[in-house]
Amino acid sequence: MPLSALKSENQITPELEAMLLAQRSAYRADPMPNRATRIRRLDTLHNALLDHSDQLITAVSQDFSNRAAAETYLTEIAPLLDGIAYYRKRLKRFMKPQRRHAPLLLQPASTHVFYQPLGVVGIVVPWNFPIFLALSPMIGAIAAGNRVMLKMSEFAPATGALLQTILGKIYTQDEVSVVTGDVDVATAFTALPFDHLVFTGSTQVGKIVMRAAAENLTPVTLELGGKSPAIIHEDFPIQEAAKRLAFGKCINAGQTCVAPDYILCPKNKLDAFCTAFVEIVSKSYPSLRDNNDFTAIITDRQKARLEIYLRDAQEKGAELLPINPTNEAFDNSRKMPITLIRGARDDMLVMREEIFGPILPIIPYDSLEQAIEFVNNRPRPLALYYFDWNKSRANDILTRTHSGGVGINDTLSHVAADDIPFGGIGSSGIGHYHGKEGFLTFSKAKGVLRKGRVNTTRFVGPPWDNLMYRSLKKFQKLRHRRR
Numbered sequence: 001m002p003l004s005a006l007k008s009e010n011q012i013t014p015e016l017e018a019m020l021l022a023q024r025s026a027y028r029a030d031p032m033p034n035r036a037t038r039i040r041r042l043d044t045l046h047n048a049l050l051d052h053s054d055q056l057i058t059a060v061s062q063d064f065s066n067r068a069a070a071e072t073y074l075t076e077i078a079p080l081l082d083g084i085a086y087y088r089k090r091l092k093r094f095m096k097p098q099r100r101h102a103p104l105l106l107q108p109a110s111t112h113v114f115y116q117p118l119g120v121v122g123i124v125v126p127w128n129f130p131i132f133l134a135l136s137p138m139i140g141a142i143a144a145g146n147r148v149m150l151k152m153s154e155f156a157p158a159t160g161a162l163l164q165t166i167l168g169k170i171y172t173q174d175e176v177s178v179v180t181g182d183v184d185v186a187t188a189f190t191a192l193p194f195d196h197l198v199f200t201g202s203t204q205v206g207k208i209v210m211r212a213a214a215e216n217l218t219p220v221t222l223e224l225g226g227k228s229p230a231i232i233h234e235d236f237p238i239q240e241a242a243k244r245l246a247f248g249k250c251i252n253a254g255q256t257c258v259a260p261d262y263i264l265c266p267k268n269k270l271d272a273f274c275t276a277f278v279e280i281v282s283k284s285y286p287s288l289r290d291n292n293d294f295t296a297i298i299t300d301r302q303k304a305r306l307e308i309y310l311r312d313a314q315e316k317g318a319e320l321l322p323i324n325p326t327n328e329a330f331d332n333s334r335k336m337p338i339t340l341i342r343g344a345r346d347d348m349l350v351m352r353e354e355i356f357g358p359i360l361p362i363i364p365y366d367s368l369e370q371a372i373e374f375v376n377n378r379p380r381p382l383a384l385y386y387f388d389w390n391k392s393r394a395n396d397i398l399t400r401t402h403s404g405g406v407g408i409n410d411t412l413s414h415v416a417a418d419d420i421p422f423g424g425i426g427s428s429g430i431g432h433y434h435g436k437e438g439f440l441t442f443s444k445a446k447g448v449l450r451k452g453r454v455n456t457t458r459f460v461g462p463p464w465d466n467l468m469y470r471s472l473k474k475f476q477k478l479r480h481r482r483r
Helices: 003-010 014-029 035-064 069-095 132-143 157-170 183-190 203-214 238-254 267-284 300-315 368-376 391-400 435-441 467-480
Strands: 098-100 110-117 120-124 147-151 176-179 196-200 220-223 229-232 262-266 319-322 339-342 359-365 383-387 405-408 443-450
Touching (some): 035 132, 069 132, 069 238, 120 183, 132 196, 147 183, 203 220, 229 368, 238 267, 238 359, 238 383, 262 267, 262 368, 300 359
Parallel strands (some): 196 220, 262 359
Antiparallel strands (some): 110 443, 319 339
């Protein structure tokens, strides 16, 4: 379908139309970039990240009003450098056509799978990790030989503008292009007939994006988050659990799609966990308001949403434990203290909605079976965390629960493991990127059968009543009969 046919209905702008047509034209001129071209594009990005890392860190902090420089480097820039190195090392093997088996009926013939770039990949970028969640899927798309269009978040304007400048200098517009703008631009962007569309954001908006993509039969990868649980086994040291969970929750002030959303803690260790958690967070962040290590909430609107969650929980009988060592006020600041919630119930917003902020309900349980049932009675999360030195019990958790990914005795870090896929399931998303799965997501696995000069099918028929067909049928019966 031509873009002009969609334009009036979905408000596709002439600028977006021209951008996509230019990338499509460039792709057709070079539909199968060789390995050297792909590595050049990856290396160019690698060097740009090194050259502009300080500027990128400053831009992200500006968008948040404050974000720790170390957080931005460790969660956004360093994983991208590792991701580029991963694909650079393995690209030759990933690109190589894969030999497959040809059945006896088709012999003599050879079969293989040919991995072909899809074409133009659209990526809709959220605000919470605007560098990593823009460039991580882009790296996979480039490694697979595609052109890329990025739609940056309007809630991270400084980072979006800087990435637009940086990528505009190192790539031509028909290789990689960056789009900025508000929700109307985002709506028009998702209506474009891409060859693949990646969206990271809320489940509610993900449904809208999927409907828009369906109009063009555009395949989608959706990373949607959800309520990622953490289960602490009774045998696991509670101080160690608190330390590892505090790190995962405090990064980016909990504004992370794979942050622990609620904790399932043995009932007899609930008090000990809360005490340990408060002590660990207080030591890591002895002050908050003027502490550059403690990240702020991205917008006033997001902060107001989180404050509504806290009021709702308190009004319905929950106990709030804000971790604010120096009792600072935050009236004119977008910072919020990490707050534990005891006594959370299913009718509270903190248990119905993805929190995406510095709030952490602690749910007591009596038995591990009860904890597993609690998780399985809810939509499948993007991540699940389990704390237990016992490998057998951990393996049981893997088989009895469903989630996009799992961290055993850790939080968040599985996202940075380049050789495993990252993606959700059900309400937490569709599809994968990272690693080999990322290369496959952005490639068409084209099955190819090749025959030579000898054509045995001419001996089979028609007409079908011939010796070769009868012999083949008899042989198949003998060969495939189960004994």
